[in-house]
Amino acid sequence: MSDQPQSTQAGTVLVVSAHAGDFVWRASGAIASAVQRGDRAVIVCLSFGERGESASQWLAGKSLEEIKAMRRAEAEGAAAALGAEIEFLDAGDYPLLESPELTDKLVQVFRRVVPTVVLTHPLTDPYNGDHPAAARMTLQARILAQAIGYPGEGEPLGAPPVFFFEPHQPEQSDFKPNVLLDITAAWPAKLEAMKCLPAQKHMWDYYSDLGVRRGVQVKRNAGPNLGLPVDTKGEAYMRYYPQVTTVLE
Amino acid sequence: MSDQPQSTQAGTVLVVSAHAGDFVWRASGAIASAVQRGDRAVIVCLSFGERGESASQWLAGKSLEEIKAMRRAEAEGAAAALGAEIEFLDAGDYPLLESPELTDKLVQVFRRVVPTVVLTHPLTDPYNGDHPAAARMTLQARILAQAIGYPGEGEPLGAPPVFFFEPHQPEQSDFKPNVLLDITAAWPAKLEAMKCLPAQKHMWDYYSDLGVRRGVQVKRNAGPNLGLPVDTKGEAYMRYYPQVTTVLE
Amino acid sequence: MSDQPQSTQAGTVLVVSAHAGDFVWRASGAIASAVQRGDRAVIVCLSFGERGESASQWLAGKSLEEIKAMRRAEAEGAAAALGAEIEFLDAGDYPLLESPELTDKLVQVFRRVVPTVVLTHPLTDPYNGDHPAAARMTLQARILAQAIGYPGEGEPLGAPPVFFFEPHQPEQSDFKPNVLLDITAAWPAKLEAMKCLPAQKHMWDYYSDLGVRRGVQVKRNAGPNLGLPVDTKGEAYMRYYPQVTTVLE
Amino acid sequence: MSDQPQSTQAGTVLVVSAHAGDFVWRASGAIASAVQRGDRAVIVCLSFGERGESASQWLAGKSLEEIKAMRRAEAEGAAAALGAEIEFLDAGDYPLLESPELTDKLVQVFRRVVPTVVLTHPLTDPYNGDHPAAARMTLQARILAQAIGYPGEGEPLGAPPVFFFEPHQPEQSDFKPNVLLDITAAWPAKLEAMKCLPAQKHMWDYYSDLGVRRGVQVKRNAGPNLGLPVDTKGEAYMRYYPQVTTVLE
């Protein structure tokens, strides 16, 4: 709740990413912003994106293990650029299969990390089945982690808000942003993180343009009174549960 | 934007209410909360609810003018209990007719009051056509007031966020709250405002129960960590435009 | 409420039809069913469909007044075949313009007829703007007629349920039936009513086929246990307000 | 079909409840109503709610088996208070895992019980994954039980209507009631059933208030003409398949 005393304590952002690169393009502004204000950020990659999102490596004749190692290194570099911790569950991709076992691993992450905010993929993506699978397991794990009767270390979880980050083709994925995040201050860090993924250089421009585009919407929706700078950058999110607050603003 | 310097300045809440009583049942928690933290609150009643929401007065044989005077007095009392200003456009109800002239009056209110937050009815209500009509005119007036080319006193408006307050039968009105407002501190003021409407005594209980119900949801969605009191009270809102913020929380 | 004593009293079905022929194709099974069990049925045609739904007459060189007279005669014939009363408001079509005056005429109909059930067009039809206009005015008039403060003869209306009948292209009009009406017993009357509209002979087959199709769905959704006959006929409706009942069945 | 001769025969209501307590809070009005008019009611609890909905027992240090036994006893007590039969599939909760085996058990229940009406959870609940899982398996089992080729004892099922009962946070669960059930006569039985769950005493008030709230909506949607008593109580439902009927009312 935005103006409660406890919100001045450092929080913890947990980011669940289906593949090793997803968090970079879609949420690294939020991650860097959190770190910049003193929060902890923990990224969990369910897979390395080794089969579905490493086409150039396959074309180059790399082996599965080589690709996984390379993607891991890239993602670790990006996390470091953002000041975030990162871990990998190596659950496989294309398809990322939902299972009680993988969901349980996420429950244990929730119990251990105790996030105050959760970021993950949206529930719909007609172009990529792994993304909604990651979202469903994340939401289920968050609920299970709240139950005192669910076995595991640590205390039952509270009710951290969940935000879905932007898919590659937002309109086709029923992605209607209800939160526009001003990431202007975090922009240099996001650029640096993107550059840790040299194999997808064409994405740098695509997501830089998107940052500009969402920044225009930040300004448009904030109104001219706030005096936001002309080069405001943004990221778009969908809040899944209702916002709880003491101030309408 | 929640943590920008200017948000510590006093804001102004503008409430557009189709009938004289609507703001009391549905938004007086938000109004009292705003006043308690030093904001200005201005309520505009488009009508007195003289035809459609004064059944007991008609049954008692009162005249139209008597009913309007009585409803005005009640609403003025409630506004005073909340510490808010109030004005009446006397545009008639059942039906409240949309017109460019009435919309223009609202534009002039926007230009004069310069709200930082706007509250009004939601866009759908199968039980009451006046409520969506009020919402449509409010949204249109807000847009017109933003245009420098639109004639009128004062400066063009910024982009104040708009929140829809709760209709009488929320599910039937496609009302899916995305903001739960903690109004515990404002609850005594809301009770006092409701008691300014003695002709609708049965509504006191109905909306007191609703405050409890929404309070349970405040607690459920905030999580146990925040230590909210057992008697937390709430009001539900739908944010119409995306939230602009620098913090995901 | 289905099993309350008063529901054994004769009811009154009010049908609001944008054009003179609409009620025949889309609701005459329900009308004849009501009459057969002793209810009163009153049809109000807002226009004769003189401009938009009388192409063959225009091609034949008829004048506007001739066309209106012909359509009136047809509709009166169809109403007689169904055992229903009919009246015409002659408000013009293509476009049927919404206005407070026309809505007020409908309010007075509601106050005079005191319907226990209301049938009209659905709120969406991308192929015909008159149909949603008729629906919006009907819904608004029903609400206004409920208010004691609204001027007019008669007592304030109760809360009669509203059913939307089927548009010409249901899926395109977001028409998702939630009521399937068994009109097998009323089928001969519906056929007779359709034959009162000889200028649209091609519609006879189209709506006879539709009766069969909806009849198949009646059987499919009722289940085989009910022993419905193989030639069951149906009409599809959308209930607009929640059903109130004492029995889930 | 509401006025067919066979509907005067006694029916059978089958209630599928994810956890041992769900049916009490959400559907016991409907269950008691059915029993009061001579129908049979059978409740199937897929789990005891032992992990996810027994927080106070876990805090009190009870073992899993103790908790399951206690929840079973409570649910049996509530069923007895309603005059209903009850059985437990003990499939585990938090998570309640969907499987062909558990679905098959439900098919065999359908074949054995031959319900004329089915009640279960709605398909969406962002706060509880077990509820939609129960709904999906119930719907699937109902379809499988209709197929003569599906192995099992008994005759293929007909097409009993399905009603979803109310989730804890209806708007967030896309729960838009299209049936409001008058449970005034069953209210004392519902109160008694709720009191069989002493560990959740705070829920008594919450669901008593909800009964009042839905009762107000019963009266509002039925209209004043029906003369419903001031203390009318209600439960809200979503009908999943279209209603089949011979009367629009």
Next chain:
Amino acid sequence: MSDQPQSTQAGTVLVVSAHAGDFVWRASGAIASAVQRGDRAVIVCLSFGERGESASQWLAGKSLEEIKAMRRAEAEGAAAALGAEIEFLDAGDYPLLESPELTDKLVQVFRRVVPTVVLTHPLTDPYNGDHPAAARMTLQARILAQAIGYPGEGEPLGAPPVFFFEPHQPEQSDFKPNVLLDITAAWPAKLEAMKCLPAQKHMWDYYSDLGVRRGVQVKRNAGPNLGLPVDTKGEAYMRYYPQVTTVLE
């Protein structure tokens, strides 16, 4: 893309059908049209519909294997009448269970057949769980087949458009057609294919009537200018991904 040179090359239509008869009723017009203009058509039946859609055979006391053989023969006859190839995965029905293994078999079909167009069931069908299961696996297999990293023979797939064919009760299945296919020239072949399924003779009329009904909509939506014949026949489809084109028409 409609007017690119390569579209004049012969294409390949892949049809994924949950049961052996589905493609006949719902897509044989499209299949025959494709064959008539020189395209290849390949039908994959995931099951024979042996349990869920062979009621008359079960009533006649046939064994499971007899039924499967009979359904296979019927489907082969229908495919031959359309000029299409057909294969059977024999994965079982009622329920058709989703699994990585069955999805992988479909991936291999995609890699081998290299379709330029894909037809399958829509994602929602409250009356039949096998149909959405088939659709989900088809969509997932199409995505997996696009990934160079997914193991299998053949080249990675391009992005063939996907069309959902019409379910038995379209409105209840949220089926809103956005493509109306003129199948007039293919109509005789569709009739012949339907006659290969003599056990469901009542369906012949039902789907013949549907062809007429969709044909009326073809004419209505094409406009009178095109001079379509009075006996135009149609099939309705939902395009799942956006159409890519160089001409708006």
Next chain:
Amino acid sequence: MSDQPQSTQAGTVLVVSAHAGDFVWRASGAIASAVQRGDRAVIVCLSFGERGESASQWLAGKSLEEIKAMRRAEAEGAAAALGAEIEFLDAGDYPLLESPELTDKLVQVFRRVVPTVVLTHPLTDPYNGDHPAAARMTLQARILAQAIGYPGEGEPLGAPPVFFFEPHQPEQSDFKPNVLLDITAAWPAKLEAMKCLPAQKHMWDYYSDLGVRRGVQVKRNAGPNLGLPVDTKGEAYMRYYPQVTTVLE
């Protein structure tokens, strides 16, 4: 219908634009494409955008008439750059008021121009009320122009398809593109048309970036097989009525 003989005849695209600049940013790729292949293109501007979309002119102290003249000249220049005809109805903006008179003017345009394709704004835009007003009048005029009984010169209209072009904030306007138009060949003309609006130079970049973004989606949805160039540009559209075709592709 894409492969009917008559589609090789030259068509006529009618574009209805609420303000003088809208067609440039949002539809000039489609307009130039049509002209390049020999179609006629006619643009109707309902207003000049003089009040709502000319902020810089108002700040520069220009009069209403000066602004209208300037915007007209800009739009004429852009139309010339595209090879399109243009006309202005001067109906006023902010607000653009819906009226039967203005709708009738559009009907007469439809009857005179006889479009084979219609482009206009989408029906929802929370940031600009004029855009949906223009869309509603365009759709209504198209329907009225189809009726032989509606008075006016010329023949009744056929059923030209309608496409909505992209609003400024697509997700917030429920804009889900179902057509992606490849405008690579028309891109230079679009750039030239945009440069005719020098007062909105910042929009050049914004809509150039959008052309790139939609071009990426053209390639993604067309698949790699088509060999589209790396600098493919696109525009996004929503088709309002179902596509009628003889080929699924």
